[in-house]
Amino acid sequence: MVAGDFRLEGKKALVAGDSKYWSKYAGAALAEAGADVAFAARNAKRIEEAAGEVSRHGQKALTLKTDMTDAAQVQKMVDQVVAGFGRIDILVNANELLLAKPLLETSESEWHRMIDVNLNSAFHGCQAVGRQMIKQEKGRIINLISCLAERGVANFAAYCAAMGGVLQLTRALDIEWGRHGITVNAIGTGWMSETEKTGAPQEELLLKYIPLKRYGRPEEVGSLLVYLVSDTTDFLTGQLLYVDGAAMCHL
Amino acid sequence: MATGNGTLAGKVAIITGGGTGLGKMMALLMAKEGADIVVAARRIGAIEQTADEVREIGPRALAIPTDVTDPAQVNNLVERTLVEMGGLDILVNNAGIVRGQERRPLWEVTDEEWRIGIDTNLSGAFYCCRAAIKHFVDQGHGKIINIASGNGMRGNRGDFMYGTAKAGVINFTRVLATTFAQDNIQINCIAPGFVNVRELQPEPSTRGSFLTSDFIPVGRIGVPEDIGHLALFLASDASDYITGALFANDGGGLAGGVSPTGYAPVIAMEED
Numbered sequence: 298m299v300a301g302d303f304r305l306e307g308k309k310a311l312v313a314g315d316s317k318y319w320s321k322y323a324g325a326a327l328a329e330a331g332a333d334v335a336f337a338a339r340n341a342k343r344i345e346e347a348a349g350e351v352s353r354h355g356q357k358a359l360t361l362k363t364d365m366t367d368a369a370q371v372q373k374m375v376d377q378v379v380a381g382f383g384r385i386d387i388l389v390n391a392n393e394l395l396l397a398k399p400l401l402e403t404s405e406s407e408w409h410r411m412i413d414v415n416l417n418s419a420f421h422g423c424q425a426v427g428r429q430m431i432k433q434e435k436g437r438i439i440n441l442i443s444c445l446a447e448r449g450v451a452n453f454a455a456y457c458a459a460m461g462g463v464l465q466l467t468r469a470l471d472i473e474w475g476r477h478g479i480t481v482n483a484i485g486t487g488w489m490s491e492t493e494k495t496g497a498p499q500e501e502l503l504l505k506y507i508p509l510k511r512y513g514r515p516e517e518v519g520s521l522l523v524y525l526v527s528d529t530t531d532f533l534t535g536q537l538l539y540v541d542g543a544a545m546c547h548l
Numbered sequence: 549m550a551t552g553n554g555t556l557a558g559k560v561a562i563i564t565g566g567g568t569g570l571g572k573m574m575a576l577l578m579a580k581e582g583a584d585i586v587v588a589a590r591r592i593g594a595i596e597q598t599a600d601e602v603r604e605i606g607p608r609a610l611a612i613p614t615d616v617t618d619p620a621q622v623n624n625l626v627e628r629t630l631v632e633m634g635g636l637d638i639l640v641n642n643a644g645i646v647r648g649q650e651r652r653p654l655w656e657v658t659d660e661e662w663r664i665g666i667d668t669n670l671s672g673a674f675y676c677c678r679a680a681i682k683h684f685v686d687q688g689h690g691k692i693i694n695i696a697s698g699n700g701m702r703g704n705r706g707d708f709m710y711g712t713a714k715a716g717v718i719n720f721t722r723v724l725a726t727t728f729a730q731d732n733i734q735i736n737c738i739a740p741g742f743v744n745v746r747e748l749q750p751e752p753s754t755r756g757s758f759l760t761s762d763f764i765p766v767g768r769i770g771v772p773e774d775i776g777h778l779a780l781f782l783a784s785d786a787s788d789y790i791t792g793a794l795f796a797n798d799g800g801g802l803a804g805g806v807s808p809t810g811y812a813p814v815i816a817m818e819e820d
Binding site: 298302467473476520530533538542 | 580722730766
């Protein structure tokens with residue numbers, strides 16, 4: 298249940314990018330709060346499934362197979378969303394490609410692909426949708442990133458660098474677009490899972506390390522997302538907000 | 549404002565500094581979502597007024613005069629709440645004052661001024677958390693919202709006590725969050741930006757004043773609703789995996805802070 302003031306009736310959202318969870322869970326949360334949602338990603342099956350969630354909540358859904366690393370495709374997709382919905386109130390950039398590898402073994406092409414999917418896709422989304430939001434003189438942009446935008450971990454250099462890039466994109470656009478009624482924020486997720494255990498190596502150690510002693514559930518990101526894109530957050534912008542069970546609090 | 553959905557129905561919230569400004573708005577917004585409210589502050593007139601407005605919305609309300617720098621009064625606040633309201637689920641540490649901002653030389657600051665500045669803005673939050681948290685541990689849930697400030701994130705000239713105390717509140721929040729994570733108590737922190745608290749005005753302030761044009765990217769100073777809605781979110785079940793987090797709600801200014809205007813002049817890309 299969403300607090301009355303956070304309802305999103307009449308709002309049009311775009312969830313853009315390929316990522317394990319976010320099309321489905323971000324879409325479901327936005328639709329449950331009353332928004333219509335368009336999805337853009339390369340993985341057609343994933344966005345169809347996400348659209349199903351939106352329809353289940355009685356909201357309109359659009360699916361547009363899009364490679365977010367290709368600026369021309371992104372612009373075309375955004376034009377189609379505007380044609381279909383009439384406007385875009387909410388953009389969620391939800392791009393995530395993982396790579397765990399020592400830097401010395403990371404190839405030139407792997408590095409570029411990591412930056413392309415994780416950072417450049419967010420740039421394309423912000424630029425194409427930002428143009429529309431400036432016309433509207435209102436908009437909400439949320440970049441879904443990771444706590445690794447601010448912390449380092451060995452074998453994750455490319456991922457950390459890309460996520461740090463999206464964080465700084467967020468902060469700069471806040472100031473650049475603040476006067477146009479556009480807020481730009483990032484959500485930094487901690488260790489997330491749909492299930493209580495994943496069978497990952499060293500899982501017991503990890504779960505002991507997270508102060509809340511459990512993974513976050515993807516829908517727990519959805520509830521923050523809904524608040525941040527509601528009409529009550531005109532003044533809240535340029536921030537990285539964590540959903541991490543206090544993982545970022547300790548040493 | 550839309551009508552409430554009852555997301556805080558059956559909950560009891562203590563809001564310190566709840567007689568005016570941000571605290572009063574938090575009380576009213578939480579009441580609209582169904583929470584019973586205990587308003588605590590030093591001035592009885594203001595907190596009774598807030599309590600009356602809460603009752604008009606519907607939930608129960610109690611006004612308890614409290615000086616948060618006095619541990620005995622704080623303990624009494626929590627005990628009376630448990631007895632008279634039958635429970636406690638949410639604590640908002642909002643009491644505090646901007647004091648010691650006179651920008652005098654450090655060597656002129658007296659022991660007394662330092663003590664009052666730290667007591668009001670940091671120790672008060674400690675006293676309230678200490679009084680409430682055992683109850684939260686025993687019942688297996690609780691929400692604490694500490695109000696800090698951007699002054700606790702950056703060093704402002706001459707801002708000795710307030711800036712230091714608010715930085716203390718931010719890290720006190722993190723320490724509490726890791727300590728009580730397993731007890732299902734979420735402790736978070738809000739850093740409000742410049743907010744007009746002199747009256748509860750429904751419309752955002754007009755654009756273009758000195759403050760807004762130079763320092764705040766969104767082009768206006770804040771209104772109590774901006775902060776009140778954030779407190780409402782952090783008080784609700786919607787934030788159960790969020791703990792130890794700092795939410796700056798400041799119109800965007802803290803994301804920048806190295807250029808006086810926030811804007812760089814356009815420079816073409818040139819490589820030699």
